[in-house]
Amino acid sequence: MNFQENFNNHLKQYIFSNDNYLLKERQKIFNKINLNKFDKKNNESLKNISISDLSSFNYFYQPSKEKPTLEISEKNVYQINLVNGKCPDYKDENIEIRNILIKDIELFKSNNQKDTNDIVADLNLVFLNSGILIDVNQKSKIKICLNYKAEKDFTIFQHNFFNFFKNSEVIIEENFYLTENTINNIYYNINIEENSKIKHNIFQDFASSNKLLLTSNTTCAKKSSFSQNSYNFSKGFVRNFHNAKLNGVFSKASLKGCFLLKDDNVCSNKTHITHNAENCESDQKYKGILNNISKANYYSNTFVSKNAQKTEGYQLSKGILLSDKCSFFSKPELRIFADDVKCSHGSTIGPVDENSLYYLRSRGINKKQAMKMIISSFIKDDLIDLDKKNIDRINKNLTQYLSTI
Amino acid sequence: MNSETIKTLDNFSKDKYKYGFVTEIDSIRSKKGLNEETIKFISKQKNEPEWMLSWRLDCYKKWLKMPQPEWANLKIPDIDFQDIYYYSAPKSFKKKPKDLNEVDPKLIETYNKLGIPLEEQKVLAGVAVDAVFDSVSVATTYKGELEKLGIVFCSISEAVKTHPELVKKYLGSVIPPGDHSYSALNSAVFTDGSFVYIPENVKCPMELSTYFRINAEETGQFERTLIIADKGSYVSYLEGCTAPQRDSNQLHAANVELIALENAEIKYSTVQNWYPGDDEGKGGIYNFVTKRGLCKGKNSKISWTQVETGSAITWKYPSCILKGDNSIGEFYSVAITNNFQQADTGTKMTHIGKNTRSKIISKGISLGKSQNTYRGNVSFLRKADKARNYTQCDSLLVGNQCGAHTVPYIDSKNNSAIVEHEASTSKINEDQLYYCRQRGLSHEEAVSLIVNGFCKQVLQELPMEFAVEAQKLVAISLEGSVG
Numbered sequence: 001m002n003f004q005e006n007f008n009n010h011l012k013q014y015i016f017s018n019d020n021y022l023l024k025e026r027q028k029i030f031n032k033i034n035l036n037k038f039d040k041k042n043n044e045s046l047k048n049i050s051i052s053d054l055s056s057f058n059y060f061y062q063p064s065k066e067k068p069t070l071e072i073s074e075k076n077v078y079q080i081n082l083v084n085g086k087c088p089d090y091k092d093e094n095i096e097i098r099n100i101l102i103k104d105i106e107l108f109k110s111n112n113q114k115d116t117n118d119i120v121a122d123l124n125l126v127f128l129n130s131g132i133l134i135d136v137n138q139k140s141k142i143k144i145c146l147n148y149k150a151e152k153d154f155t156i157f158q159h160n161f162f163n164f165f166k167n168s169e170v171i172i173e174e175n176f177y178l179t180e181n182t183i184n185n186i187y188y189n190i191n192i193e194e195n196s197k198i199k200h201n202i203f204q205d206f207a208s209s210n211k212l213l214l215t216s217n218t219t220c221a222k223k224s225s226f227s228q229n230s231y232n233f234s235k236g237f238v239r240n241f242h243n244a245k246l247n248g249v250f251s252k253a254s255l256k257g258c259f260l261l262k263d264d265n266v267c268s269n270k271t272h273i274t275h276n277a278e279n280c281e282s283d284q285k286y287k288g289i290l291n292n293i294s295k296a297n298y299y300s301n302t303f304v305s306k307n308a309q310k311t312e313g314y315q316l317s318k319g320i321l322l323s324d325k326c327s328f329f330s331k332p333e334l335r336i337f338a339d340d341v342k343c344s345h346g347s348t349i350g351p352v353d354e355n356s357l358y359y360l361r362s363r364g365i366n367k368k369q370a371m372k373m374i375i376s377s378f379i380k381d382d383l384i385d386l387d388k389k390n391i392d393r394i395n396k397n398l399t400q401y402l403s404t405i
Numbered sequence: 406m407n408s409e410t411i412k413t414l415d416n417f418s419k420d421k422y423k424y425g426f427v428t429e430i431d432s433i434r435s436k437k438g439l440n441e442e443t444i445k446f447i448s449k450q451k452n453e454p455e456w457m458l459s460w461r462l463d464c465y466k467k468w469l470k471m472p473q474p475e476w477a478n479l480k481i482p483d484i485d486f487q488d489i490y491y492y493s494a495p496k497s498f499k500k501k502p503k504d505l506n507e508v509d510p511k512l513i514e515t516y517n518k519l520g521i522p523l524e525e526q527k528v529l530a531g532v533a534v535d536a537v538f539d540s541v542s543v544a545t546t547y548k549g550e551l552e553k554l555g556i557v558f559c560s561i562s563e564a565v566k567t568h569p570e571l572v573k574k575y576l577g578s579v580i581p582p583g584d585h586s587y588s589a590l591n592s593a594v595f596t597d598g599s600f601v602y603i604p605e606n607v608k609c610p611m612e613l614s615t616y617f618r619i620n621a622e623e624t625g626q627f628e629r630t631l632i633i634a635d636k637g638s639y640v641s642y643l644e645g646c647t648a649p650q651r652d653s654n655q656l657h658a659a660n661v662e663l664i665a666l667e668n669a670e671i672k673y674s675t676v677q678n679w680y681p682g683d684d685e686g687k688g689g690i691y692n693f694v695t696k697r698g699l700c701k702g703k704n705s706k707i708s709w710t711q712v713e714t715g716s717a718i719t720w721k722y723p724s725c726i727l728k729g730d731n732s733i734g735e736f737y738s739v740a741i742t743n744n745f746q747q748a749d750t751g752t753k754m755t756h757i758g759k760n761t762r763s764k765i766i767s768k769g770i771s772l773g774k775s776q777n778t779y780r781g782n783v784s785f786l787r788k789a790d791k792a793r794n795y796t797q798c799d800s801l802l803v804g805n806q807c808g809a810h811t812v813p814y815i816d817s818k819n820n821s822a823i824v825e826h827e828a829s830t831s832k833i834n835e836d837q838l839y840y841c842r843q844r845g846l847s848h849e850e851a852v853s854l855i856v857n858g859f860c861k862q863v864l865q866e867l868p869m870e871f872a873v874e875a876q877k878l879v880a881i882s883l884e885g886s887v888g
Contacts, residue, residue: 042476306805309805321817321820322820325787326820329814330816331812332815333810333811333812334809334830336802336808337805337808339802339807341830341831342829342831343830343831344827345826345827345829346828347824347826348826349815350823
């Protein structure tokens with residue numbers, strides 16, 4: 001089904017379809033895409049994926065028989081099982097969880113996701129059909145597991161709002177249980193208040209017929225910290241576009257990720273950190289291994305505004321190419337307007353290191369085994385702060401990937 | 406920022422551009438504006454053959470259809486292409502002088518003022534100079550000596566007549582006129598420039614040099630340089646440029662094409678010191694230059710070295726297409742921006758052949774309210790087995806009103822190729838400063854020493870004749886600016 005049919009046929013099904021303001025916004029974006037009135041050449045959201053891939057699909061969304069659930073398995077561990085973007089409503093002294101309601105419309109009006117030249121974020125607003133809101137109260141120390149389930153053929157356009165109030169410490173773990181032929185376009189607004197510490201781990205391992213497009217916008221207040229790790233072992237298309245704004249002094253943000261690609265899989269990554277306050281630190285690091293005819297790209301950007309003195313910002317991208325038909329594109333960018341800063345970036349792309357290979361082989365390890373060891377260490381380098389269950393899961397995926405080399 | 410720094414920053418902004426004088430000389434100009442008539446006029450003035458004129462007209466037609474390039478991180482005011490003179494030549498040049506003695510003494514005086522004493526240099530320095538004044542080549546020294554070796558070093562308009570086969574074959578072969586609008590514009594209206602041909606297995610015994618000078622007001626300078634190094638040859642080429650101090654902006658859009666055949670090596674060095682505008686950002690040259698080299702044969706090498714201190718707005722990406730197996734591309738750059746200057750400069754290394762290697766060293770220094778961007782592209786195509794690139798780009802910021810940006814594009818399609826890129830942005834290291842000051846150096850001397858150390862990797866790549874000038878230029882740029 002083409003873009004126009006999708007838009008016209010299901011207009012009534014989208015959230016806030018009665019609101020005039022949003023209708024106008026949706027119409028505006030629709031015209032922009034439909035009439036090709038956007039920058040195609042320098043559009044980072046269209047790298048490795050064509051506009052027709054994004055806009056032509058069979059829109060399908062309806063109420064499901066299966067109900068979303070919430071379990072509190074251990075103390076302060078909240079297992080939230082979402083079904084097609086819907087969550088159960090829940091509230092206790094630590095947390096409030098609910099689906100977005102008509103009263104939340106102001107959040108969308110104030111949310112400035114326009115003018116970003118990001119077609120995926122645009123499509124999210126046009127076809128928006130679900131969204132959840134999580135508020136974590138002050139001083140709460142909890143773990144939230146968000147298990148996303150998407151039923152066959154569903155197209156989910158979801159916008160989530162996470163608010164972490166002062167002095168909270170939260171680990172969010174996201175898992176995707178996607179069945180078959182689903183599209184999951186998920187947009188997050190994450191707001192972190194003073195002194196809060198947030199860890200955000202995203203595990204992506206699903207079958208090839210699914211698409212997952214994640215976009216996050218995080219703002220960090222004074223002395224807060226945000227650490228995000230995405231692990232992409234999927235066979236289907238994944239996009240990880242994550243932005244963070246350091247608005248309070250002494251705040252920290254780290255956006256990291258790794259991906260293993262094979263066959264004709266494609267993966268698109270971007271991280272962007274804006275320093276708006278003094279004495280902040282940022283770290284952006286993505287690593288990937290590519291095989292067969294897979295393709296990946298990674299855009300990273302550190303923006304330091306005029307008053308963000310004493311900034312420290314680091315970027316690193318590493319790619320290992322295992323076959324002569326895969327390709328990797330990286331663009332590590334620095335935009336700096338303050339003088340008292342320490343910013344750097346590094347980027348490498350190449351085959352498995354010959355010297356390491358030689359070292360292992362000279363110790364009697366065969367080439368295949370040596371390759372596997374080097375690749376494992378390349379990925380495992382960053383597996384800190386993960387519990388045993390998740391490490392086992394990554395190991396399993398890694399072993400599976402390595403068995404095809 | 407401490408008060409000392411602010412004071413010296415102010416001092417620096419008062420530093421005057423010493424090449425800002427105007428030479429009073431009668432000149433012949435084309436009519437203002439760009440149309441087919443202008444191109445025919447230029448072609449007629451130069452007595453060009455018919456094929457050259459039709460090539461120019463084709464390029465003009467392409468230019469008409471092309472939009473302005475938008476990739477750079479620059480704020481470029483609208484340029485009215487119909488408000489520019491496309492040809493200006495000193496009147497006494499209607500007939501080209503055969504000898505330096507026939508050149509207008511005023512011109513010779515101008516070049517002396519600029520530190521390019523054609524006569525003196527001819528004897529002392531052993532540098533062959535081709536001086537371009539506005540739109541025409543004024544004089545080429547040492548021609549006879551070079552001819553003995555079979556080296557052709559002349560103005561491009563002369564080469565069109567004397568070596569049409571080479572010009573026809575290579576002109577526009579590295580920078581196709583349709584590449585972007587300024588390459589098309591230059592191809593349509595280029596007025597002069599240098600042409601160099603080094604025959605097989607000849608090592609050019611001296612540095613070849615061109616000095617560009619814009620003198621006339623409201624005149625654009627569009628020079629074209631074509632250097633061909635035949636099999637096994639070597640040449641080192643230097644380029645320098647200045648312009649008078651004016652309130653209006655002037656356009657300089659040059660195209661430089663280098664072709665290195667098997668085992669040949671070309672070293673191209675530039676010290677760019679066009680008028681940068683005053684401390685309010687008024688006036689100055691728009692310097693939009695396309696430079697590209699083709700390592701066509703096996704084992705060939707092209708090395709670009711540039712020191713960019715002038716121009717109000719610069720965009721310039723000296724690039725290498727590494728086509729021949731084992732070929733090497735190098736890029737060394739120092740870019741200093743001050744006041745309201747904007748620079749978007751870098752390089753493009755395209756690895757096509759096997760075992761091709763490239764190295765990029767870029768140093769950017771931003772002062773005042775300037776914006777300095779490094780933009781680089783390194784790409785390995787499918788067949789570039791075992792290709793290798795190393796990139797290092799460092800930026801130094803002085804003051805919190807300027808900006809330093811790094812925008813590298815890295816694309817690898819070959820799994821045996823290795824690319825390594827690193828970049829850093831920082832201010833002058835306090836510890837180094839402290840160390841120097843403790844040993845009795847003044848703040849200014851210490852900063853100058855550190856900055857010179859910061860640029861050394863690039864400056865040492867310059868040939869002797871330019872290294873001295875470049876080091877002085879860096880020192881002048883920093884004089885009183887930082888401490």
